[in-house]
Amino acid sequence: MTAARSLETAEEISDIAFGFMGSKALFSALHVGLFSILSDTTLTPEEVAAKSLLDLDRATTLLTALTSLGLVRKDGAGFTNSPAAEAFLVKGRKYDFGDYLRFQIDRQMYPFMTQLNDALTDSLDQDQVASYEDWFSDPEEARLYSRSQHAGSLGPGRGLAKMVDLSTAKTLLDVGGGTGAFSISLCKAYPQLTSTILDFPNVASVGEEFIAEEGLSDRIAYRPGNALTDPWPESADAVLMSYLFSGVPGSAIPGLVRKAGEVLAPGGRFMVHDFMVDENREGPKLAALWQLQHTAFNPEARSITSAYVAGLMEAAGFDQVRTEVMIPGMTMLVHGRKPA
Numbered sequence: 001m002t003a004a005r006s007l008e009t010a011e012e013i014s015d016i017a018f019g020f021m022g023s024k025a026l027f028s029a030l031h032v033g034l035f036s037i038l039s040d041t042t043l044t045p046e047e048v049a050a051k052s053l054l055d056l057d058r059a060t061t062l063l064t065a066l067t068s069l070g071l072v073r074k075d076g077a078g079f080t081n082s083p084a085a086e087a088f089l090v091k092g093r094k095y096d097f098g099d100y101l102r103f104q105i106d107r108q109m110y111p112f113m114t115q116l117n118d119a120l121t122d123s124l125d126q127d128q129v130a131s132y133e134d135w136f137s138d139p140e141e142a143r144l145y146s147r148s149q150h151a152g153s154l155g156p157g158r159g160l161a162k163m164v165d166l167s168t169a170k171t172l173l174d175v176g177g178g179t180g181a182f183s184i185s186l187c188k189a190y191p192q193l194t195s196t197i198l199d200f201p202n203v204a205s206v207g208e209e210f211i212a213e214e215g216l217s218d219r220i221a222y223r224p225g226n227a228l229t230d231p232w233p234e235s236a237d238a239v240l241m242s243y244l245f246s247g248v249p250g251s252a253i254p255g256l257v258r259k260a261g262e263v264l265a266p267g268g269r270f271m272v273h274d275f276m277v278d279e280n281r282e283g284p285k286l287a288a289l290w291q292l293q294h295t296a297f298n299p300e301a302r303s304i305t306s307a308y309v310a311g312l313m314e315a316a317g318f319d320q321v322r323t324e325v326m327i328p329g330m331t332m333l334v335h336g337r338k339p340a
């Protein structure tokens with residue numbers, strides 16, 4: 001369990017209050033390709049200006065801000081990447097997550113936070129996004145979000161394949177399956193498995209491209225629609241809900257758990273993966289903040305704990321209910337079995 005720190009000083013409050021400036025310095029640097037320009041080299045502000053869209057003053061100001069944050073480091077008269085920036089923010093590096101930060105976090109999540117005050121007080125304007133369905137009625141938004149999410153979920157999908165034994169399952173129902181990253185990883189790990197993904201139409205059309213690229217179009221199919229209102233397939237040997245609970249009204253979560261129990265075949269596995277905070281409500285910090293982030297565009301979202309999800313599963317008749325860490329400090333997996 002996380003034990004949260006209790007702050008003592010004004011400086012510690014300032015670190016939080018002005019943290020958004022640091023976030024934006026990082027995103028803007030990615031936007032102008034700065035970490036790729038500095039990759040494996042040391043450049044003066046003049047040289048950075050010559051290789052980027054920045055003029056000398058703006059290059060100097062941005063480099064100074066990034067150096068103060070530790071993203072860039074001073075080397076004589078020049079600037080170079082910190083080891084972390086070199087490994088994770090340079091285009092083409094194996095663990096580069098710059099595009100995820102640029103597109104999903106800067107372009108989509110950051111502006112959503114500006115509507116958090118209204119979301120918390122239940123006073124969002126009609127034209128503000130208040131659900132995934134609203135948001136993804138715009139095909140470009142659905143594409144932008146889903147492509148980043150896909151990249152982020154392939155790894156956890158491979159992890160899930162090792163955490164839950166699906167070797168006897170023939171059919172998976174992936175509710176809110178997005179562009180199919182989890183279905184793809186699970187189908188690759190379990191050759192007998194086929195999957196049906198329930199998600200909105202504008203997400204399905206992006207996912208179909210990814211699934212075709214993986215050569216899995218004969219094993220993974222969409223049923224486009226709203227999982228809360230449209231019909232589900234009648235049966236499945238396994239049901240997955242990954243990041244679905246954070247995207248629906250909290251009041252819908254118990255019904256989703258019961259519905260998984262209804263469609264699952266006896267002996268079938270139910271897996272829930274999401275941002276979950278500890279029972280003591282002290283963290284982890286990123287899980288708690290991601291839940292708050294979801295509230296900004298889904299004001300009826302609920303801050304859930306793994307014990308809450310496990311309790312719902314047990315109440316719906318599941319046994320062998322287990323809780324495991326999926327992405328440390330951020331997400332948990334709760335899974336159970338419908339009794340055989």
Ligand SMILES: Nc1ncnc2c1ncn2[C@@H]1O[C@H](CSCC[C@H]([NH3+])C(=O)O)[C@@H](O)[C@H]1O
Pocket residue numbers: 132133136149150153175176177178179180181182198199200203225226227228241242243244247248
């Ligand atoms: N009511 C709903 N019906 C169907 N899909 C939904 C609903 N609410 C949210 N979603 C989808 O839930 C997904 C959350 S993103 C997670 C995608 C995927 N399960 C993964 O873990 O990578 C998005 O693709 C949303 O479109």
